[in-house]
Every structure is written in structure tokens, then in C-alpha cells.
Amino acid sequence: MPYISVALVTLLAALVYFWMAITVARTRARVGIYAPATSGDPTLERTIRAHVNTLEWFPIFLPSLWLFAIYWSTHVAAALGLVWIVGRVIYFLGYTAAAEKPRPGFFIQGVAAFILLLGALGRLIYLAVTTGTL
Secondary structure, three states: OOOHHHHHHHHHHHHHHHHHHHHHHHHHHHHOOOOOOOOOOHHHHHHHHHHHHHHHHHHHHHHHHHHHHHHOOHHHHHHHHHHHHHHHHHHHHHHHHOOOOOHHHHHHHHHHHHHHHHHHHHHHHHHHHHHOOO
16 A cells, blocks of 8 residues: 555545635634625635635645655655645634735745645656656
């Protein structure tokens, strides 16, 4: 089972996203603004935006995580995946607290995603060139 660590990180990322969704629902109940409304309270607006921003990063993070694991290293991919998750949590907590606080978390997750993306891309290009399958 060489990919179990990456699978666990993938599921942990999904659980964190689920936690964010619950936080949005709880914030809606606390401020009394229910779907489909998305405005009227700055905390709710930031909570929704932080949740959606995580969704926007999933198409970058997940393929990069798995391709890095397949073509480079499962352990390094899983570790970088955990860093990405920690960064997303820091970003979410910071942004929901105040609009100017998400920067550290955004930077952490951005660096982790960038390493996964460029690592996977670089390895695939290297393999394609060295094997003549480009």
C-alpha cells in the first residue's frame, strides 16, 4: 500500500473542507443570515470567502499532490500535503477573524502547492525527455 499516506492526507483535506462548511453554517445561524444570502455581515462574508477560496485551491492541490506522489515520492508528497492543510487552516482561522490576517496561512499553503505542482511537472518533463516519450 504505497499510497496510503497520500490517501490519508487527501481525506484529511476533505475533512478540513467539511469542517469549514460546518463553520459557514454555524456562522450563518449565529448572525441570522441564511442561504442563499451571502452578504450582510462581514464575518459571514469572510467565512464564506475563506471556504470558497479553499475550494478554488483544490484543483491545484489534489492533482499536484497525487502526481508528485506517483512520480516522485509518496512520503514527501504526504508531508507537503500536511503543510498545505495546516496553511489552509491558518488561512481560514485568520481570515474569518479579520480580513488582514490570512497572509501567513495563504503563503504557507501557496508554497506547499507550488512545490507539489512544480515538482510533479518537473519530474514528468524529466521522465518524458529522458525516456523519449514527450
